[in-house]
Amino acid sequence: MNTPNARTPVALALPTLLLAIAAGCSSGGDDGPSTGPTGPGTSGDTRVVIGQIDRMGRPGVSTALIRTDDDEDAYNANGDPNTWDAAFRAPMLERVRLIDGLDEVPNNLVTGSADSLTTLLIDDRLQIDTSIAMCDAYLALEIGLGGCGGRTLERDVIDDTLRHLITGDPEDTNPLISDLANANDADLPSQWPFLAEPFASTDN
Amino acid sequence: MASRESGARHPLVRRETRRRGTPLGGVACAALLASGTAFAADHRDSPSQLLNPQADINDIYAFMNPNDPEELVLVMTVVQNAASEDESISTFSNTINYDFLIESSAGTTVVDNLRLRCVFPSETRISCSLGDTTATGTVGDMTQTLPENGMRVYAGLREDPFFFNGPGLNMTLPEEDEFATMSPGLMFQAAAAENDGEADAFAGENTLAMVIGIDRDLLTANQAAPVLKIWAATSPR
8 A cells, every 4th residue: 555665664564565466365355344254263263363463462472471472473473372381381481580570679579479470470461341431540450559540641560560570569668669751752642532643744 | 742753772672573665585585574572562463464454453441431431442453553664654554453352251151242343445434333333534634523423543654652671571581491591670671771770661652543432322322331341353354
């Protein structure tokens, strides 16, 4: 859909070509999403993703808790939640322990141990209780903070995550346990579609 | 609406991730990609994502509409710093599926697994489906209200709502795991100081956003299974 950029390296065109080939092999039409066959492991199986390119649940998990390029690519390509724990527990646990130790106090994590926090985070999905209207705290359901959970646009989830990992206290006000980026740089509208207008200039 | 000062840059992040306009041979390209990822929410989080920005999920969000407690709002953003000199891409891809995978549960019992899939039949159209429920829209149109069938969509270029001092974490957690001897807070201060006092490395950036508003009853068996686990994925269409 994009006009090819004359400066674009050849390597950048390859994934587009592969995607085009894959698209030609799929059963999808041109007008809308296709469902395909629905059995386990098929393109219509709503529990898994076939041919996955990227995935995300919680912010910063793949970037901060998965360390090597190979592991990060494997992490992103894995579209079956039932295999995430077995595939990535070891490298994630190592990373959780290292970050926990930044305050030189081991095992002060929000769930009490590196093992239990790894178990929580490796199920890399946002959890939300849709019966509760008020949403604010991050990991609210997982660690019992109250509210709907999920992730709001305004929430400083990075500071939350630093506190969960480094001192274990989600209410910690120690200014050293903060990345100092505390709010978005544009006002977010309270109405649909909730995200701010784009910056006009593109010269950054 | 904030406006961005002309020429503002974030060199600690950009120097690692910039790639557009840089002609690279195979070896040089591989070397760049090997060190090209940086700390973020999910932006450019692995070498394969650097090659495919339109499939690179930046962030996802899930919250109840503060104006309508029965509407769940799901947001997925892709393409870091979209439509900029750093990243010229300004459209979604018509060869990619943009999915939300949703598991509903009641207590400890998983009730259902659902997939909400969005695709772009053309550069200006988005179509999202959840089972038999479909919502379509024109890219950039912000006028949709929640219809009778319970789902509405928005897609377009928006300000990136993520904020993070990624360079500070880079300094705190270097590649070699030789952690800085300074405290985390001081490393974040040092990174901000190096960036003209700006701690947010994502300040001034835009992204491509999909926003889906959906009647919670469609996902929760009419609230019989109100707790959802949600993740997002991209795949070839």
